Amino acid sequence: MLAxxxxxxxxxxxxxxxxDAPVEWIPDDVPTVVVPVAPPLPTAxxxxxxxxxxxxQGQGSTP
Amino acid sequence: xxxxxxxALCALALLIGCSYPGPPGPFDYWxxxxxxxxxxxxxxxxCRDQTSAPEPNAHGTCVDWGFIGCGNVPATDPMVAWxxxxxxxxxxxxxxxxGGPSTVCLSSGVDPYTIDxxxxxxxxxxxxxxLDRPQLAVSGNKVAVAINDPDHPRNPIxxxxxxxxxxxxxxxxxxxxxKHSDFVTLATxxxxxxxxxxxxxVTKGAYIGLITGVPGVTGGVVTAExxxxxTNAGGDPATDAPVIxxxxxxRMQEGNGTLVPSAAQAVVRDxxxxxMDLWLLTRTVRNGARELALARVGGLTPMFAPxxxxxxxxxxxxxxxxxxxxxxGLDDLGNHALVGFTGGGGGLFPTPFLVGKxxxxxxxxxxxxxxxxxxxxxxxxxPSGAQFTVLTSHFVGVGxxxxxxxxxxxxxxxxxxxxFTE
Numbered sequence: 067m068l069a070x071x072x073x074x075x076x077x078x079x080x081x082x083x084x085x086d087a088p089v090e091w092i093p094d095d096v097p098t099v100v101v102p103v104a105p106p107l108p109t110a111x112x113x114x115x116x117x118x119x120x121x122x123q124g125q126g127s128t129p
Numbered sequence: 130x131x132x133x134x135x136x137a138l139c140a141l142a143l144l145i146g147c148s149y150p151g152p153p154g155p156f157d158y159w160x161x162x163x164x165x166x167x168x169x170x171x172x173x174x175x176c177r178d179q180t181s182a183p184e185p186n187a188h189g190t191c192v193d194w195g196f197i198g199c200g201n202v203p204a205t206d207p208m209v210a211w212x213x214x215x216x217x218x219x220x221x222x223x224x225x226x227x228g229g230p231s232t233v234c235l236s237s238g239v240d241p242y243t244i245d246x247x248x249x250x251x252x253x254x255x256x257x258x259x260l261d262r263p264q265l266a267v268s269g270n271k272v273a274v275a276i277n278d279p280d281h282p283r284n285p286i287x288x289x290x291x292x293x294x295x296x297x298x299x300x301x302x303x304x305x306x307x308k309h310s311d312f313v314t315l316a317t318x319x320x321x322x323x324x325x326x327x328x329x330x331v332t333k334g335a336y337i338g339l340i341t342g343v344p345g346v347t348g349g350v351v352t353a354e355x356x357x358x359x360t361n362a363g364g365d366p367a368t369d370a371p372v373i374x375x376x377x378x379x380r381m382q383e384g385n386g387t388l389v390p391s392a393a394q395a396v397v398r399d400x401x402x403x404x405m406d407l408w409l410l411t412r413t414v415r416n417g418a419r420e421l422a423l424a425r426v427g428g429l430t431p432m433f434a435p436x437x438x439x440x441x442x443x444x445x446x447x448x449x450x451x452x453x454x455x456x457x458g459l460d461d462l463g464n465h466a467l468v469g470f471t472g473g474g475g476g477l478f479p480t481p482f483l484v485g486k487x488x489x490x491x492x493x494x495x496x497x498x499x500x501x502x503x504x505x506x507x508x509x510x511x512p513s514g515a516q517f518t519v520l521t522s523h524f525v526g527v528g529x530x531x532x533x534x535x536x537x538x539x540x541x542x543x544x545x546x547x548x549f550t551e
Contacts, residue, residue: 089307089309090307090308091305091306091307091308092256092306092308093305093350099250099251099253099254099301100249100250100291100301100302100304101249101301102247102248102300103199103200103247103249107196107199107200107247108198109242111193112192113191113192114174114192115191116173116174116176
């Protein structure tokens with residue numbers, strides 16, 4: 067995997083030179099990391115009234 | 130339209146709804162709008178409100194949210210985005226408990242309840258061992274998922290950029306990974322243009338990053354991160370971590386204390402050949418005073434020479450001590466920005482507020498859109514959006530986080546939507 071640094075251009079904003087920041091970009095030319103999920107895929111269930119129905123399975127998360 | 134958000138807010142400016150309840154939780158909310166639907170999601174429900182039948186007191190038709198996990202169940206942190214180019218809805222969720230894969234799935238068409246493609250994004254795709262709080266952004270030719278790495282201080286973000294044509298074809302996509310040096314917020318994209326953008330607010334302003342290329346097509350993605358001074362009111366957005374005591378003595382905390390996800394919101398707009406601009410909302414502290422900084426940055430394309438077009442500071446409403454869950458909405462012509470936030474403190478139960486701004490105009494009045502809610506708990510995320518803004522002022526009880534069962538949320542959400550203009 068090739069990794070390289072792309073540096074942003076310097077831009078004069080009028081009140082001084084604006085600094086740039088390095089951003090590391092790692093291209094992945096081997097498309098095997100993200101994989102399709104095999105069907106069948108789940109389908110939406112029947113309509114429910116969220117004001118009266120208990121909340122379905124779910125969990126809050128930290129950020 | 131000066132005075133866009135004044136007394137006639139709901140009657141004149143909004144076609145869909147104003148100040149109406151959203152779906153109950155559990156928490157972690159997001160929403161997106163297409164020309165015909167508004168989709169709101171939580172860790173429990175996916176709700177579809179078809180705009181052809183405005184109901185100011187409804188959340189539309191709701192179903193169990195499980196199907197958007199696309200096999201990744203249980204899941205958490207759902208996000209939704211409308212893709213005007215493909216005419217489809219994109220969803221992302223992350224495995225729960227954290228550490229499992231993230232999933233992106235795609236509706237087969239304009240119906241948000243029918244899924245026909247899904248992709249699994251393992252933690253290794255992000256170069257991480259633990260994933261948290263995905264951000265989802267969709268442009269004309271790319272889909273990006275940015276994820277916190279909770280194993281690293283200050284949650285530096287890894288953004289996985291995927292070739293959208295590959296995804297639409299149902300094949301493993303060409304990808305690229307951006308390793309950011311700190312927390313960043315992916316901008317919501319309005320319109321069908323190709324670039325994606327991110328923002329990284331700092332004390333001097335905000336770094337604006339741009340992703341223009343397409344993995345697997347152009348030989349790599351051109352990225353740049355340029356500091357645009359003055360977009361931030363001056364403080365460090367990462368240091369504002371409000372944990373307050375409400376008038377009833379209950380403690381309130383946002384986002385479990387890891388607040389960077391709410392430090393900034395951004396919307397980038399497709400200028401239809403005239404370049405793009407970006408609206409940025411940053412929570413900050415200047416001279417000891419808490420503020421929300423609202424800035425417009427122009428010059429994103431084609432030469433990527435960003436400049437600060439306008440900047441405003443929104444002060445705290447009377448009796449409020451903190452801003453929670455800042456939210457930013459923008460109409461697709463870039464003429465109106467709408468800021469939502471929850472304000473609260475020792476003298477004010479958390480209350481949802483709105484502030485509007487027209488391009489070239491002054492900030493409108495700060496409006497309280499609902500009464501504050503006495504309760505303990507935390508204020509949760511508020512999405513940034515295209516054509517809409519949603520803010521949350523709901524609460525989960527103090528029993529959350531291992532101290533007890535997840536309680537029922539008190540539904541105090543407010544959703545405001547702009548009319549579509551195309």
